Amino acid sequence: MIRALPAFVVIPLVSAFVLPVFGKKGKSAATLLANLATVALLVLAIASIGKSGVYEVGNWPIRVGIVLVLDGLSSLMLLVISVVSFAAMLFSARYMEQYTAKAKYLSLFMLMVGGMNGVVLSGDIFNLFVFLEIASIASYALVGFGCGNEELEASFKYMVLGSIASIFVLFGVALVYGNTGSLNMAYISKAIQGSGLNAGLGFALALFIVGFGLKAALVPFHAWLPDAHPSAPAPISAMLSGVVIKTLGVYALSRVVFNVFGISIPTGWLLIVLGLLSMVAGAFLAIGQWDLKRLMAYSSISQMGYVVLGIGLGGLIIAGGGNLAWASLAILGGLFHLVNHAVYKSLLFLTSGSVEMSTGTREMRQMGGLAEKMPVTRATCIIASASIAGIPPFSGFWSKLILVVAAIQAHFYWVAAIIVFVSLCTLIMYLKVQRYVFLGELPENLQQTKENKNSMLVAMIFLACLCVLMGLLVLVPSLKQSILDPAVQVLMDGVKYSATVMKM
Amino acid sequence: MAVFYILLLFMIIAAIIAVETSDLLSSVICVGAIGFGGSLMFLFLRAPDIAITQIVVEVLGLIILLRATISRDLTFITGDREFFGTVVSVVIILVICLAGIKVVETLPDFGSAIFTKVPEAASQTYISEGLAKTGAANLVASVILDFRAYDTLGEATVLFTSIIGATVILRKKAKKMVEDPDE
Amino acid sequence: MKGMTVVVKTIASWVKVLIFLFGIYIIIFGHLTPGGGFAGGVILASSYVLLMLAFGREFVEENLPLPLASKLDCVGAFLFALIAVLGLVLGGSFFVNFLYQKYLPGQALNLISAGTIPLSNIAIGLKVGASLFLVILSLSMFKPDLSGTEKDSSFVVNTTEKE
Amino acid sequence: MPYALCFLLFMIGLYCAVVKKNMVKIVIGIMVMEYAVNLFLIMLGYRTGGTAPIVDKTYLESGTGQIAASFINTSVDPLPQALVLTAIVISLGSLALMISICTRTYGKYGTFDITEIRRLKG
Numbered sequence: 001m002i003r004a005l006p007a008f009v010v011i012p013l014v015s016a017f018v019l020p021v022f023g024k025k026g027k028s029a030a031t032l033l034a035n036l037a038t039v040a041l042l043v044l045a046i047a048s049i050g051k052s053g054v055y056e057v058g059n060w061p062i063r064v065g066i067v068l069v070l071d072g073l074s075s076l077m078l079l080v081i082s083v084v085s086f087a088a089m090l091f092s093a094r095y096m097e098q099y100t101a102k103a104k105y106l107s108l109f110m111l112m113v114g115g116m117n118g119v120v121l122s123g124d125i126f127n128l129f130v131f132l133e134i135a136s137i138a139s140y141a142l143v144g145f146g147c148g149n150e151e152l153e154a155s156f157k158y159m160v161l162g163s164i165a166s167i168f169v170l171f172g173v174a175l176v177y178g179n180t181g182s183l184n185m186a187y188i189s190k191a192i193q194g195s196g197l198n199a200g201l202g203f204a205l206a207l208f209i210v211g212f213g214l215k216a217a218l219v220p221f222h223a224w225l226p227d228a229h230p231s232a233p234a235p236i237s238a239m240l241s242g243v244v245i246k247t248l249g250v251y252a253l254s255r256v257v258f259n260v261f262g263i264s265i266p267t268g269w270l271l272i273v274l275g276l277l278s279m280v281a282g283a284f285l286a287i288g289q290w291d292l293k294r295l296m297a298y299s300s301i302s303q304m305g306y307v308v309l310g311i312g313l314g315g316l317i318i319a320g321g322g323n324l325a326w327a328s329l330a331i332l333g334g335l336f337h338l339v340n341h342a343v344y345k346s347l348l349f350l351t352s353g354s355v356e357m358s359t360g361t362r363e364m365r366q367m368g369g370l371a372e373k374m375p376v377t378r379a380t381c382i383i384a385s386a387s388i389a390g391i392p393p394f395s396g397f398w399s400k401l402i403l404v405v406a407a408i409q410a411h412f413y414w415v416a417a418i419i420v421f422v423s424l425c426t427l428i429m430y431l432k433v434q435r436y437v438f439l440g441e442l443p444e445n446l447q448q449t450k451e452n453k454n455s456m457l458v459a460m461i462f463l464a465c466l467c468v469l470m471g472l473l474v475l476v477p478s479l480k481q482s483i484l485d486p487a488v489q490v491l492m493d494g495v496k497y498s499a500t501v502m503k504m
Numbered sequence: 505m506a507v508f509y510i511l512l513l514f515m516i517i518a519a520i521i522a523v524e525t526s527d528l529l530s531s532v533i534c535v536g537a538i539g540f541g542g543s544l545m546f547l548f549l550r551a552p553d554i555a556i557t558q559i560v561v562e563v564l565g566l567i568i569l570l571r572a573t574i575s576r577d578l579t580f581i582t583g584d585r586e587f588f589g590t591v592v593s594v595v596i597i598l599v600i601c602l603a604g605i606k607v608v609e610t611l612p613d614f615g616s617a618i619f620t621k622v623p624e625a626a627s628q629t630y631i632s633e634g635l636a637k638t639g640a641a642n643l644v645a646s647v648i649l650d651f652r653a654y655d656t657l658g659e660a661t662v663l664f665t666s667i668i669g670a671t672v673i674l675r676k677k678a679k680k681m682v683e684d685p686d687e
Numbered sequence: 688m689k690g691m692t693v694v695v696k697t698i699a700s701w702v703k704v705l706i707f708l709f710g711i712y713i714i715i716f717g718h719l720t721p722g723g724g725f726a727g728g729v730i731l732a733s734s735y736v737l738l739m740l741a742f743g744r745e746f747v748e749e750n751l752p753l754p755l756a757s758k759l760d761c762v763g764a765f766l767f768a769l770i771a772v773l774g775l776v777l778g779g780s781f782f783v784n785f786l787y788q789k790y791l792p793g794q795a796l797n798l799i800s801a802g803t804i805p806l807s808n809i810a811i812g813l814k815v816g817a818s819l820f821l822v823i824l825s826l827s828m829f830k831p832d833l834s835g836t837e838k839d840s841s842f843v844v845n846t847t848e849k850e
Numbered sequence: 851m852p853y854a855l856c857f858l859l860f861m862i863g864l865y866c867a868v869v870k871k872n873m874v875k876i877v878i879g880i881m882v883m884e885y886a887v888n889l890f891l892i893m894l895g896y897r898t899g900g901t902a903p904i905v906d907k908t909y910l911e912s913g914t915g916q917i918a919a920s921f922i923n924t925s926v927d928p929l930p931q932a933l934v935l936t937a938i939v940i941s942l943g944s945l946a947l948m949i950s951i952c953t954r955t956y957g958k959y960g961t962f963d964i965t966e967i968r969r970l971k972g
Contacts, residue, residue, distance in 0.1 A: 006781040010772060013661055017764045020668060020757065057654045058774065058782040064626050066654045099679055104672050111665045118658065126933055130658035133940050134665055137947060141669025144951060147678035152955045153967055155673075159948055160876055164867060166944075167883045170937060171860065174887060177930065178611045178894045181622030191622070200610030203603060505898075512855040515889075519859055519882050523866040528874055528962075535878050542885050549892050550902045550926045552721035554934050556713070558888075560729040561942050564819055565881070567736060571826045572949045572956075573874055593868045597861055604857040614852050615898035617927045627895070627929045632922050635905050639787045639801035640718040643903040643925070647932040648723070649804045653782040656807070657771060659936040660814055664764050666943030667818040670950040671757075674825050721904065725939055796907065815939070822946045829953055 002053035005068045007044055008078065008121060009131075011037050012114030019107040027102050031093050034106040038082065038089045041113065045082040048075045050482045054123065054504040062123075062184060062502065069123035069185075069501055072486025076335065077120040077251050079483070080342045083466070084242040085113045091350050091459035092235040094452070095357060099233065105145060112138035112239065116247040123501060125173050125260070126183050132169065132248055136162050136215070139244055143232045154227035161224045165214035172207035175200050189260045189498035197261070208256045209270065216249020218308060219277040222301050226285070229300065230293035230362070234353020237293060241300040242346030246338055250304065254311050259490070259497035263315035271312025276418060279305030283425035292352050292362045292437065295429060296345065302422060303341045303388070309415070310334020310403050311491065317410055318494065326409045332474075332488045333402035339484075340395040340470055344387040347463040351381040354456055355437060358449045364433070369442030373449040376457050378438045380464040385430035387467045390423045395470030402474070505615075507548055515541040532569045536562060553644045626651075691741050699741035706734035714812035718801045724808040728815025735820050744827055756821045763814025770803050770810065852893060860886035873952045873962040877945065884941040888934045895927025903928035 015037040022030040048070060055068040089109065096102050115135030122128040140162060144155030177183060179200045180191035192201060210221070217225035225245070229237050257267055282302030289295040314331035317323065354377045355370065356362050371378045387394040390401075400423055407416040451457075473479050493500065515538050522534035539562035546555040612618050619627035630643055630651065640646035648656050714727030739747045771782045778785035787802025794800055863886060866879030901924045909921040952962065959967050 006771075006775065009657075010768065010781075013657070014765065014768050014772075016661075017664065017761050017768060021761050023754075056780065058650065058784070059778070059780040060651055063624055064629050065651050100677055101672055101675055104668055107668055108665065108672070111661065111668075114661070115665075126936075127652075127655055127658065130655050130662065130936060130940070133662050133944070134658060137662060137665045137669060137944060140947060140951075141665070141672055144669075144673050144954075145678070147673065147675070147954065149955075149958050152673075152951055152958065156873065156948075156951045156955060156964075159944075159951060160867065160880065163880050163944055163948070164864070164883070167880070167887060171887050171890070173933075174891045174894065175607065175611075177891070177933075178618055181618040181625045181627075183626070183929070183933075187624070198610045199603075199606040200608075203607040508852050509855070512852060512859070515885070516855060516859055516862065519862045522878055522882070523862060523870070523875070528872065531875065531878060535881060538882060538885055542889055545889060546892060549896045550900050551892050551895075551931045551934075552902050552904070553723060553726070554888075554892060554931055554938070556722055557726040557729070557935055557938055560726055560733060561938055564729055564733055564736070564823070565942055565945055567823060568826060568946060568949050569874070569877075571823070572953050590869050594865070597865050597868075600864075601857070601861050604861070605854065608853040608857060611853055611894070614893060615896055617895050617897045617900075619895070619927050619929070620897070627927045630928050631903065631925045632917060634928070635917055638784055638804065640804045641796050641800075641905045642718050642720060642723070643905065643928040644721075644931045644935065645718045645723050645804055645808070646801070647928050648935055649718075649807045650782075650784050650801075652932055653771065653807070655932075655936055656811070657767065657782075659939050660764055660767055660811055662940045663815060663818055663943045664760065666947040667760060667822050669947045670822050671825050673947070673950045673954050674829050719904075721902070723935075725935060796905070796910075819942075819946075822950075826946075826950065826953060829950075829957070 001048055001051045002055055002070065004044065005055040005070060005121060006057070008041065008117040009114055011040055012110040012117065016107045016110035016114065019103050019110065022103045030103045030106055034110060035089055035093065037110060038086045038113070041117070042082040042086045045075070045078040048078060050486070051075065052486070052504070054501060063187065066127050067123040067184065067501070068121045070121065071490050071500070072488070073251070073255070073490040074120045076339070076483060076487040077247060078117060080339055081113065081116050081120070081243050081247060084239060084342050084346045085109075087350070087459040087463050088235040088238045088242075088346060090455050090462075091238070091353070092233070093455045095235060095353055095456060096233065098357070099145065105142070108138045108142050109236075109239075112142065112244070116243060119247055119252060123185055124183055125176065125185050125188065128252065129166070129169050129173055132215075132252065133166055135244065135248055136166060139236075139240060142236045143228045143240075145233055145236070146231070151231045154224075154231035158224040158228040161214055161221070165211040168207045168211035168214070172204040172211065175204035175207070179204070185255075185260050186498040186501040189262070189495050192261060193495055193498070197264075201261070205257070205261050205267070209253065209267070212249050212253040212256070213274065216245050216253060216304060216308070217301055218249070218274045218304065219281045219301065222278070222282070225301060226294055226297045229297035230291060234349055234356065237297075237353070238346035238349035241297065241349055242342045245300070245304060246307070246342060250307055250311070250338065254491060258315065258494050262495040263319045265316065265319045268312055268316030268319050271308055271315060272415070275305045275307070275309030275312055276415070277305070278302060279309065279418065279422045283422045283429070287425060287429050287432070290364050292355065292364055292433065293349065294362075295433065296348050296352060299388070299426065299429060300345055302426065303337070303345065305422075306400070306403060306419070307334045307338045307341065309419075310337060310406070313406060313410065313412065313415070314491065318492065322410065324492065326406055328488050328492050329402060329409065330406035331491050332484060333399055333406050335487050336402060336474060336484060337396075337399035339473070340387065340399050343463055343466050343470060344384040344396065347380060347384040347460060347467060348388070350456075350460050350463065351377050351384065354452050354460065357452060359446055364436040366443060367437045367446065368440035369438070370446070370449065371438040373442070373446070374451045376451060376460065380460045381438065382434065383464045383467050385434060389427035389430050393468070393471065395467055398471045398474050508545065511541050511545045511548070515545070528573045532566065532573055535569065536566045539565070553642070695741050699737055703734045703738050706730060706737065710734060710812070710816070714808050715805065716798070717808040718804045719796060719798070724811030725815055727808070728812040729819060731812065731816035732819035732823070736823055739823070739827065744824070748824070751820065753821065753824060756817045756824070759817035760814060760821060763810050763812075763817060766810035767807060767814065770807055774803070853890065856886055856890045856893065859889070871964050873955065873964055876964075877948050877952065880948070881941070881945065884937070888937055891930040891934050891937070895930040897924065897926050900924050900926040902926065903931065
């Protein structure tokens with residue numbers, strides 16, 4: 001398996017290099033090729049579960065060359081990326097027929113996937129920056145894909161903030177190199193453990209937190225997300241909300257904070273505060289929205305808050321020398337919420353795309369009564385809404401429950417109260433979606449609305465089934481041990497990462 | 505040493521002019537000056553590869569920037585965003601600047617490369633064994649195309665991505681008329 | 688864009704050849720002297736940009752049409768990835784310099800040395816040159832029409848849709 | 851001290867990108883930040899009185915073909931140079947995309963002023 005690690009990057013990149021050569025005529029062949037690539041990635045990601053190891057690119061030893069590192073956390077992220085990209089690609093096969101330049105769209109899509117896989121696998125901090133840029137630049141272009149006024153403006157805003165974030169990350173890399181003389185994350189971590197955190201490294205850590213926080217759209221840095229995510233075509237919104245902010249933001253942040261610099265009490269508190277701010281502000285802003293996709297985008301900010309809160313809470317307990325079982329529960333809650341959110345938020349964006357394609361609008365006040373006209377979309381949307389609001393049998397309930405239990409165990413009662421409160425807000429906003437989109441009077445101009453067909457429905461039903469079944473990931477011990485526990489362990493181990501990587 | 509200070513001051517002055525002038529064209533030309541200063545600086549820092557790349561990239565980047573500004577209705581957009589926002593950002597930037605002074609002290613002195621102080625730095629291997637292990641006399645080439653070739657794949661891909669992105673953004677018509685492909 | 692005067696055109700057509708050759712030199716000797724694929728590729732692109740400035744866009748488009756440049760771009764990127772994958776197949780790991788280590792060690796400081804590094808330089812030079820040419824051509828084909836704030840952007844020139 | 855000046859250059863770029871309201875000015879600010887970071891990286895690898903990291907015949911010991919100690923002891927760090935080469939090309943790519951977005955937006959609105967363009971709600 002370890003020998004096949006470059007395939008995670010090579011398959012998407014090579015298919016992206018080949019795809020633009022298909023012009024208008026080879027459109028269906030290009031679509032088929034892109035779908036095959038995502039299926040292959042999905043198979044590889046499933047095969048990589050439970051494996052771990054280091055791949056030395058070019059046979060250079062870890063000190064000299066670049067290494068790809070597969071551990072629990074990266075295989076979890078690979079799985080999430082490939083599941084969501086598989087569904088989004090299936091959905092776009094038909095959805096993107098309304099746009100021109102489909103071959104280029106597919107190419108950019110594959111580049112985005114390749115960039116994210118590269119970020120997840122990289123064991124070298126500069127390499128992480130390079131692949132971060134691939135994924136970000138592809139997503140800037142995809143946000144502006146519609147070329148309308150709104151799209152261009154959102155794309156520009158996203159691009160400016162994203163570029164500033166990238167430069168911050170690059171500056172952080174430069175400072176780290178200036179202080180430790182090394183770029184490999186394991187060696188940097190070792191050097192930091194030896195020398196302790198001086199002002200330069202502390203500043204570099206601050207730059208990393210701001211940079212990755214901008215990519216993750218945590219609250220003080222969230223300005224671009226409510227514009228960018230709704231403006232993109234629906235499958236891209238699903239990718240952006242579902243995986244891009246998680247991979248480029250939360251994954252990179254937790255990798256750097258936990259494994260490279262080592263978690264400390266101030267950074268733990270910082271993550272908790274960022275998480276709480278995002279949760280509360282995102283939820284309040286979302287309730288007031290009337291644009292379907294914009295509401296979902298704000299709710300993404302709020303849900304990312306849960307993830308960062310869980311991870312930060314766990315980090316705080318570890319750094320404070322508390323009970324490690326509580327810490328691992330909090331981190332498990334955060335990571336499990338990350339997986340859940342990837343699935344149901346991408347499903348929600350796909351349903352919004354389906355609604356938009358059929359009705360031609362995103363304004364909720366102009367919709368209504370679509371329940372009869374679009375039964376499948378409606379059913380999947382209900383499942384996703386129930387999940388995100390935390391209704392018991394569905395996936396979102398379990399992750400929120402774990403977070404609440406972890407917060408209570410660690411005596412953060414007010415945090416638990418906020419989690420429950422924000423969950424109620426989430427319930428309200430998705431009841432609003434159900435009420436205005438699917439129930440009520442069917443407006444005159446929407447009488448002709450039809451349900452979408454084929455691949456779009458398959459993609460939505462696939463994700464809906466996952467939403468229902470996802471609870472099994474924590475309820476069935478063997479699944480939990482093979483998928484979630486290794487990922488939690490990576491963050492729990494913290495700076496032991498460097499010793500682990502050097503030994504592998 | 506003095507040449508570095510002169511060039512850096514030149515770049516900073518050019519940057520201030522580029523930021524503050526109200527004429528967009530002069531601003532773009534000042535960016536060219538910064539890039540030129542940077543290229544000379546790279547040359548004096550013993551990085552001829554970077555100097556060549558910087559100067560040619562500068563030329564093309566300038567053409568791209570000029571393409572965006574020339575023959576446009578260059579309404580002079582003076583002034584900044586709202587006053588309050590400006591003050592807040594300036595204060596934040598000043599705070600970062602003060603922090604930066606602390607940060608700079610932690611770095612090794614200018615002119616004593618960091619890799620000489622780290623016992624297991626990769627750069628020492630590159631210098632002493634690069635030629636024997638890769639056969640390239642230009643050690644920078646041996647690093648970017650052999651030791652760290654994976655980075656270069658990423659870099660070529662970034663360029664590819666942005667060019668595809670640019671052609672996508674500049675394409676003629678974005679949306680087709682809505683039609684049902686099944687019928 | 689009819690181009691400039693005949694003096695400029697004559698000089699440009701000569702200088703263009705020189706710049707082009709210089710770009711090729713920079714690429715091919717990238718592993719021995721400063722330079723390499725990126726710098727050389729940018730120089731190749733700038734020779735065409737000079738031609739474009741002197742002769743006008745249409746002339747350059749006849750020489751190197753957009754779809755061809757777009758394909759060259761893809762081919763360059765693909766070749767570089769191919770070298771990497773060949774390293775996996777022939778050398779046992781991704782990006783192994785298999786030519787140098789196994790088949791063609793060459794003598795240090797010679798033109799033919801360093802295995803795959805010159806080949807990678809050529810692939811990257813091709814890719815960078817084609818892609819930068821592409822972006823400058825696309826930008827110069829874009830003609831904004833300031834007559835109104837129309838929704839349908841009919842003024843935007845078709846880039847590579849024709850292919 | 852040169853590091854501090856470099857840091858100042860970075861801050862000028864950040865100021866420009868955050869405060870200005872002209873789209874091209876924002877792009878210029880980002881470019882200035884990139885120059886500063888590139889310069890900073892190269893400075894980290896500089897040795898006083900160093901040589902460029904390119905081996906030529908004078909640095910090869912005759913007979914053995916080994917690299918002379920005079921090269922090993924004076925060569926500047928090739929690693930930051932490789933990183934900066936990558937970073938320059940990345941910044942060129944993002945510049946091209948940003949300028950395309952600016953040009954296209956200009957075609958729609960006839961201005962580069964972001965306060966006039968802003969159509970989206972906060």
